[in-house]
Amino acid sequence: DVVMTQSPLSLPVTLGQPASISCRSSQSLVHSDGATYLNWFQQRPGQSPRRLLYKVSNRDSGVPDRFSGSGSGTDFTLKISRVEAEDVGVYYCMQGTHWPPDTFGQGTKLEIK
Amino acid sequence: QVQLVQSGAEVKKPGASVKVSCKASGYTFISYGITWVRQAPGQGLEWMGWISGHNDDTQYAQKIQGRVTMTKDTSTGTAYMELRSLRSDDTAVYYCARGGDAITSYGYWGQGTLVTVSS
Numbered sequence: 339d340v341v342m343t344q345s346p347l348s349l350p351v352t353l354g355q356p357a358s359i360s361c362r363s364s365q366s367l368v369h370s371d372g373a374t375y376l377n378w379f380q381q382r383p384g385q386s387p388r389r390l391l392y393k394v395s396n397r398d399s400g401v402p403d404r405f406s407g408s409g410s411g412t413d414f415t416l417k418i419s420r421v422e423a424e425d426v427g428v429y430y431c432m433q434g435t436h437w438p439p440d441t442f443g444q445g446t447k448l449e450i451k
Numbered sequence: 452q453v454q455l456v457q458s459g460a461e462v463k464k465p466g467a468s469v470k471v472s473c474k475a476s477g478y479t480f481i482s483y484g485i486t487w488v489r490q491a492p493g494q495g496l497e498w499m500g501w502i503s504g505h506n507d508d509t510q511y512a513q514k515i516q517g518r519v520t521m522t523k524d525t526s527t528g529t530a531y532m533e534l535r536s537l538r539s540d541d542t543a544v545y546y547c548a549r550g551g552d553a554i555t556s557y558g559y560w561g562q563g564t565l566v567t568v569s570s
Contacts (some may be wrong), residue, residue, distance in 0.1 A: 442498065
């Protein structure tokens, strides 16, 4: 199975400041069809996960444009341009290229400093 | 609007079985599969498996293969996940999520079902 490794695991951020989460995969996430199936999820306290981005950089409907995704191959990044209070929660990357199984990173807990 | 509504919390003894349901609405049920993901207390997300919406194809995580069965009832638009021979480390919140292609999969989630395994 593909191992997804996130860093940092804890991310204290001041309101209004940027935040960045790294996600690395144990093998390339480029599919034979040429696409890269890397998703990012947000899980607010007490809630179900919510998908933010799919195929590396495509924002889901309703996701603020302060969230962006980038990367290729085995290295990916989620960036929040200016952190707001509602962004508190745990963020997960997940690969779907080498399915089954889909595999998730360990999660990065974002908190307000 | 798309909704996935799961059954309520369960408390089970070690060795017992649990069956969690996920009722879909707001879309054509057979057009999308259902994925099951679980989350142990304070832990991350773990993919459990997937069932196709239009046939009986399934895929299961190796870790639980042999103890899990995913089924569905297309007449009611409901998917089921049964886990047998429960252990304490099966205590978790179990989520269903809509499957599909890269654009549609994981776009909708159920509210989660807490399964507690305790003697």
